[in-house]
Amino acid sequence: MRILNYAGIALALAAPAALAAQDIAIKNATIATITNGDIQNGTIVIQKGKITAVGANVQIPAGMKTIDGTGKFVMPGIIDAHSHAALEGGINENSESVTPEVQVQLKNDDPVIYRALAGGVIAANQLHGSANTIGGQSRVIKFKWGMPVDSMYFKGAYRIVKFALGENVTRASSDAGIDDRRFPMSRMGVDFLLHYWFDKAKDYDKEWQDYRAEVKKNPNALMPRRDLRLEALVDILHGDLKVHAHSYRGDEILMLIRAADDEGFKINTFQHALEAYKVADEIKAHGATVSTFADMWAYKAEAWDAIPFNMALLTERGVLVSVNSDSDERIRRLYQEAGVGVRYGNMPVNEALKMITLNPAKQLGVDKWVGSLEVGKDGDIAIFNSHPFSPTAMVEYTIIEGKVYFDRNDAVTLRKSVANTGPGGAK
Amino acid sequence: MSGVFVRSLIVAAGILAPVVLAAQAAPGEDGPYLIKGGTVVNADQRMANTDIVVRNGRITQVGPNLSLAGAKVIDAKGKFIYPGMIDANTGIGLQEIGGVQTMNLRQELGEFNPHIRAVVALNVESEILGVTRMNGVTSVITSPTGGVISGQAALINTAGWTWEDLAISKNAGIVINLPSAAGGGRRGGGGGRGGGPTGDPAQLAAELEQFMQASKDYDAGRAAKTTKLDLIYESMRPLFAKEIPAIIPANTDAQIRSAIAFGEKWGIRVVIQGGQQAFKVRQLLAQKNVPVILGAIEAAPGDADPYDEVYAQPGLLYEAGVKFAFSTGNGSNARHVPLHAQLAVAYGLPEEGAMKALTIWPAEIFGADKQIGSIAQGKLANFFITNGDPLDLRTQVTQVFIKGREVPDDDRHHRLYLKYKARPVTKITP
Numbered sequence: 001m002r003i004l005n006y007a008g009i010a011l012a013l014a015a016p017a018a019l020a021a022q023d024i025a026i027k028n029a030t031i032a033t034i035t036n037g038d039i040q041n042g043t044i045v046i047q048k049g050k051i052t053a054v055g056a057n058v059q060i061p062a063g064m065k066t067i068d069g070t071g072k073f074v075m076p077g078i079i080d081a082h083s084h085a086a087l088e089g090g091i092n093e094n095s096e097s098v099t100p101e102v103q104v105q106l107k108n109d110d111p112v113i114y115r116a117l118a119g120g121v122i123a124a125n126q127l128h129g130s131a132n133t134i135g136g137q138s139r140v141i142k143f144k145w146g147m148p149v150d151s152m153y154f155k156g157a158y159r160i161v162k163f164a165l166g167e168n169v170t171r172a173s174s175d176a177g178i179d180d181r182r183f184p185m186s187r188m189g190v191d192f193l194l195h196y197w198f199d200k201a202k203d204y205d206k207e208w209q210d211y212r213a214e215v216k217k218n219p220n221a222l223m224p225r226r227d228l229r230l231e232a233l234v235d236i237l238h239g240d241l242k243v244h245a246h247s248y249r250g251d252e253i254l255m256l257i258r259a260a261d262d263e264g265f266k267i268n269t270f271q272h273a274l275e276a277y278k279v280a281d282e283i284k285a286h287g288a289t290v291s292t293f294a295d296m297w298a299y300k301a302e303a304w305d306a307i308p309f310n311m312a313l314l315t316e317r318g319v320l321v322s323v324n325s326d327s328d329e330r331i332r333r334l335y336q337e338a339g340v341g342v343r344y345g346n347m348p349v350n351e352a353l354k355m356i357t358l359n360p361a362k363q364l365g366v367d368k369w370v371g372s373l374e375v376g377k378d379g380d381i382a383i384f385n386s387h388p389f390s391p392t393a394m395v396e397y398t399i400i401e402g403k404v405y406f407d408r409n410d411a412v413t414l415r416k417s418v419a420n421t422g423p424g425g426a427k
Numbered sequence: 428m429s430g431v432f433v434r435s436l437i438v439a440a441g442i443l444a445p446v447v448l449a450a451q452a453a454p455g456e457d458g459p460y461l462i463k464g465g466t467v468v469n470a471d472q473r474m475a476n477t478d479i480v481v482r483n484g485r486i487t488q489v490g491p492n493l494s495l496a497g498a499k500v501i502d503a504k505g506k507f508i509y510p511g512m513i514d515a516n517t518g519i520g521l522q523e524i525g526g527v528q529t530m531n532l533r534q535e536l537g538e539f540n541p542h543i544r545a546v547v548a549l550n551v552e553s554e555i556l557g558v559t560r561m562n563g564v565t566s567v568i569t570s571p572t573g574g575v576i577s578g579q580a581a582l583i584n585t586a587g588w589t590w591e592d593l594a595i596s597k598n599a600g601i602v603i604n605l606p607s608a609a610g611g612g613r614r615g616g617g618g619g620r621g622g623g624p625t626g627d628p629a630q631l632a633a634e635l636e637q638f639m640q641a642s643k644d645y646d647a648g649r650a651a652k653t654t655k656l657d658l659i660y661e662s663m664r665p666l667f668a669k670e671i672p673a674i675i676p677a678n679t680d681a682q683i684r685s686a687i688a689f690g691e692k693w694g695i696r697v698v699i700q701g702g703q704q705a706f707k708v709r710q711l712l713a714q715k716n717v718p719v720i721l722g723a724i725e726a727a728p729g730d731a732d733p734y735d736e737v738y739a740q741p742g743l744l745y746e747a748g749v750k751f752a753f754s755t756g757n758g759s760n761a762r763h764v765p766l767h768a769q770l771a772v773a774y775g776l777p778e779e780g781a782m783k784a785l786t787i788w789p790a791e792i793f794g795a796d797k798q799i800g801s802i803a804q805g806k807l808a809n810f811f812i813t814n815g816d817p818l819d820l821r822t823q824v825t826q827v828f829i830k831g832r833e834v835p836d837d838d839r840h841h842r843l844y845l846k847y848k849a850r851p852v853t854k855i856t857p
Contacts, residue, residue: 111730112727114734115727115734118734118735167526173526277843277844277847278847278850280847281850281852281853281854281855282853282855285855295760295763296760297558297759297840298523298524298525298554298555298758298759299524299525299526299759300524300525300526300527301524301526301527303524303526304524305843307839307840307843307844308840309840309843309844309848313844313847313848316848317852328727329725329726329727330725332727332734333725333770336766336769336770336820339820339821340766340820342820342821343562343820343821343822343823344840346823349821389819389820389821390819390820390821391769391772391773391778391781391816391818391819392772392773393769393773394773394774411733411734411735415733
């Protein structure tokens with residue numbers, strides 16, 4: 001009996017049939033490759049989870065599961081460069097303002113993941129919160145809904161650490177008395193704190209380099225005491241840990257650029273960066289990118305100069321831009337957020353689509369695998385019933401590595417069957 | 428290039444500079460105007476090659492081949508002209524920056540405030556007004572919050588010189604938060620500042636009953652000329668006369684049923700606000716002719732609810748014959764109200780229904796359909812011109828008219844856009 005029971009559990013845990021195969025093709029669809037234009041009446045073939053063909057004249061191998069894409073719009077699976085959708089047990093290590101040694105923990109059963117899939121999202125940067133000047137490390141994951149957490153990790157993605165500037169990290173809206181405040185409580189303090197810690201990190205780095213040189217000559221050389229916090233900062237200095245910095249105002253963005261220049265590290269991505277348009281040239285010169293809200297403003301003082309033209313202005317000045325959700329609601333309709341760049345900044349449609357595909361892929365260091373529809377990349381796609389910026393835009397399928405993780409028909413059918421047989425449902 | 432974009436460049440180049448300087452944050456130039464050759468699109472009507480004459484703030488003629496000596500002619504060939512869209516629940520004019528307490532004066536002290544008026548406190552220089560109108564949202568409901576009876580909502584235009592100039596209806600309805608016996612009403616809609624009643628729900632419910640009875644008695648007394656004027660109870664009289672509705676926040680089916688019953692008990696018209704689960708009582712709403720101001724469609728459903736429940740609900744209400752409007756609920760994103768409607772269209776609401784819910788239905792719900800809600804002779808000249816379907820994100824709004832004035836795109840966002848677009852490219856050596 002016991003053996004049988006275990007067998008039953010094993011069967012129950014096995015992936016459903018729809019997820020078993022990693023071969024699938026879509027034919028007769030409009031395909032937005034992002035990197036090589038749109039293909040009308042195109043076909044895309046995914047084998048063993050990878051794109052093996054995409055084009056107008058593509059032969060589908062016999063017997064392959066095929067979706068008829070007539071009238072449909074196929075695009076690379078959407079990527080969210082700023083999410084907290086699947087975080088387990090809090091998003092901030094609140095105790096101190098510098099904590100790059102910690103890392104977010106994930107869960108695999110958050111309904112937000114499923115709902116994001118229903119909006120065509122296949123991967124996200126699960127970031128630490130913005131309570132700290134130097135916060136914790138994030139995880140880039142694929143939304144393999146229901147699979148074990150460690151199989152969701154996006155292998156090869158950047159290691160990313162969250163920085164934060166402005167009102168959140170200074171706790172500007174705190175009612176706490178002056179004696180109960182935490183340093184830093186001003187943007188001036190944030191600037192100093194950054195310099196202070198990176199100076200320490202450079203000392204620490206030198207200590208270890210000296211030791212490594214010394215130990216070759218003298219096996220009995222004394223090893224320095226290991227410090228995980230400083231080690232993470234050294235990784236930032238060496239470019240092994242990429243900085244994604246929560247920021248709003250132009251002044252604080254420029255402050256961080258100069259602090260990084262002074263200390264000798266790079267900012268990979270300014271997150272939010274609602275006033276990035278004011279310092280676009282400085283951001284470009286530093287080599288940083290921007291991941292922003294399409295159009296969120298006036299919800300706090302530092303969001304007062306946010307404009308929906310941010311995306312267009314940055315793009316025009318050559319800064320790579322993505323549009324992110326930072327929200328369990330917006331993650332469901334990131335395609336709509338990207339379209340705001342067309343409405344307000346008149347961005348070319350393909351540039352706008354890049355903001356939720358190739359550009360975030362670059363920011364997360366995963367553009368070798370995702371972000372465009374090219375042979376050799378992962379079979380990660382979103383299939384819409386019409387153009388994602390059109391009035392009727394709805395996601396019908398979301399596919400990761402050839403597996404269908406969201407199917408609109410299944411969702412509706414399953415719902416009806418639950419409604420008919422579930423508790424309280426009419427039989 | 429979009430019209431907005433082209434126009435912006437012209438403005439930047441200084442061609443229209445004198446106008447813009449004179450009209451910095453102004454509600455726009457008075458007409459008369461002749462809008463030539465566009466396609467006029469009302470919710471239920473599409474008129475190609477149609478002209479519009481605008482004089483003294485109103486549409487005086489709609490039809491083919493119109494002319495008017497001395498009118499400023501706007502060439503709308505190849506463009507589309509839509510009636511101004513309406514966001515049916517905001518705090519625009521009362522609140523500015525969300526996180527700054529002194530800029531959020533939307534709530535008065537006390538629980539029973541039918542005499543509190545939003546309209547007199549509206550800041551015409553609110554940057555949110557300018558930003559809102561530039562996407563074609565020309566009218567909004569703005570209302571007080573908090574307490575059991577929050578006060579009087581106003582139906583306003585999003586451009587004007589004074590709050591009187593803004594107002595279409597100074598008193599469009601009275602917001603009543605029913606204290607929920609289930610405990611849900613304890614902290615109201617948002618909790619704390621801006622929320623509903625605070626206190627023991629059963630106690631508050633009993634107080635509301637007393638207040639309603641006293642108001643009704645007062646109404647009868649005034650009608651019989653036996654009662655002296657009382658400013659607070661006097662404010663309740665338009666409800667009993669059914670001149671205005673009670674705007675009642677209610678989300679669950681039970682709350683909606685309670686709100687409908689409340690209206691029937693006291694003989695007042697009810698408008699449901701929020702209505703997250705209105706689809707569960709859609710037959711009742713249709714049968715009782717109770718309209719719904721839907722809360723944000725850009726919203727997540729409850730954990731156990733279908734992923735598309737919020738998106739699909741407007742389609743279900745439409746099918747059932749419920750009259751509804753869209754709303755964003757705050758203010759700074761009021762201009763996104765067509766994007767809320769777009770999600771509803773994607774999940775089953777016919778586009779005609781979406782346009783009704785953005786224009787003529789909220790006008791009807793608040794008794795202003797003779798003023799706004801469609802492009803028709805005699806109505807306020809509230810409309811916007813586009814290069815396509817306003818529910819398509821690839822469309823740009825190219826011109827906006829409110830109360831017969833051409834609104835300049837000098838809102839905060841365009842000002843910053845033009846300023847930083849014109850920043851000389853800086854060569855930087857790190």
